[in-house]
Amino acid sequence: xxxxxxxxxxxxxxxxxxxxxxxxQVYRPQITSVxxxxxxxxxxxxxxxxxxxxxxxxxxxxxxxxxSVAQLIISYWISQLLLFAWTLCLFYHLLNGIRxxxxxAGKGLEISQVTWSGxxxxxxxxxxxxxxxxxxxxxxxxxx
Amino acid sequence: xxxxxxxxxxxxxxxxxxxxxxxxxFVWSTIQLMGxxxxxxxxxxxxxxxxxxxxxxxxxxxxxxKLGIQVIIEDYVHDHVLNSLGLIxxxxxxxxxxxxxxxxxxxxxxxx
Ligand code: HEM
Numbered sequence: 284x285x286x287x288x289x290x291x292x293x294x295x296x297x298x299x300x301x302x303x304x305x306x307x308q309v310y311r312p313q314i315t316s317v318x319x320x321x322x323x324x325x326x327x328x329x330x331x332x333x334x335x336x337x338x339x340x341x342x343x344x345x346x347x348x349x350x351s352v353a354q355l356i357i358s359y360w361i362s363q364l365l366l367f368a369w370t371l372c373l374f375y376h377l378l379n380g381i382r383x384x385x386x387x388a389g390k391g392l393e394i395s396q397v398t399w400s401g402x403x404x405x406x407x408x409x410x411x412x413x414x415x416x417x418x419x420x421x422x423x424x425x426x427x
Numbered sequence: 428x429x430x431x432x433x434x435x436x437x438x439x440x441x442x443x444x445x446x447x448x449x450x451x452x453f454v455w456s457t458i459q460l461m462g463x464x465x466x467x468x469x470x471x472x473x474x475x476x477x478x479x480x481x482x483x484x485x486x487x488x489x490x491x492x493k494l495g496i497q498v499i500i501e502d503y504v505h506d507h508v509l510n511s512l513g514l515i516x517x518x519x520x521x522x523x524x525x526x527x528x529x530x531x532x533x534x535x536x537x538x539x
Contacts, residue, residue: 323499330492334520337485337528343468344531344538350465358462370454377450380443387440419458 314401315394322379325372332369370415375408435494442491449484465535473536485528493521 342353356362382400385391391400417423460471471477500513 326492326495327499330496333488333492334524337489337524340485340528340535341531343465344534347465350468354462354464373450373454377447381447384440384443384447415454415458419461 315397318379318401318405322376322383325376325379328369328372329376332365332372367412367416371408371412374411374415375404378404378408378411435498439491439494439498442487442494445483445487446491449480449487452480453484469535472532478532478536481532482529485532486525489521489525489528493517496521 339353339357343350357366382391382404385400391397456471456477460468463471472481496517497514500510500517504510504513
């Protein structure tokens with residue numbers, strides 16, 4: 284497919300063709316670009332996990348026996364590990380999503396702000412995830 | 428086509444704004460639901476607030492997910508046939524799972 288050009292050699296965009304996302308490889312990895320693709324990847328992970336979450340609820344509609352099988356599957360250590368990763372994605376995507384919404388409102392767009400909010404989102408997601416799992420395993424209940 | 432893109436963008440933000448508080452509520456709820464049996468789950472789900480928020484969460488979640496996955500497919504899948512198939516599959520999976528889940532919630536609460 285040869286590209287159409289005008290008289291001065293500029294490529295004429297076919298109006299039916301949507302512009303493509305820039306290729307990822309041409310950038311040097313930076314906190315900004317890495318976090319941007321991470322938002323997308325966590326979005327995909329969350330989507331897959333949401334189908335699992337839905338399946339868990341659907342299992343409940345089939346009665347006590349099916350639901351207890353679902354609960355058993357969730358209790359395996361490998362499932363717990365996957366859930367740990369999933370909630371980390373959830374906390375990251377939640378916080379970074381809020382960061383996105385601030386940008387959409389025109390706030391926090393200066394490069395220094397983008398950098399610190401990026402690190403803030405990453406560290407907060409990690410901390411929240413650890414606190415969440417400590418609570419889930421009754422760690423704080425044992426303390427008091 | 429251009430108009431569609433703009434509303435798509437808006438619905439992605441709108442669902443994100445709704446999901447932010449709903450997700451916090453969901454995270455909090457899962458802690459209480461760790462290892463429950465069905466009776467416990469039913470008791471929790473039968474609280475009117477939990478019933479309404481669960482339903483809202485599931486619907487918003489699957490709508491947000493559908494929009495998000497479709498943007499990704501549009502960005503990366505350039506083969507025309509695969510692109511269309513991907514978009515259709517995303518639609519079907521989202522709608523089917525959303526409906527099944529909401530129906531299940533109501534079966535658990537109101538079923539015998
Ligand atoms: C389990 C729940 C969620 C799933 C499955 C999910 C999934 C996705 C997916 C697949 C995308 C597309 C990513 C892209 O286009 O690069 C996306 C984008 C987005 N999500 Fe979520 N998401 C969830 C929860 C949330 C929450 C709680 C927020 C809170 C603010 C949020 C905010 C956003 C925003 C703002 C975008 C647009 C980002 C952009 O323009 O690149 N999401 N989500």
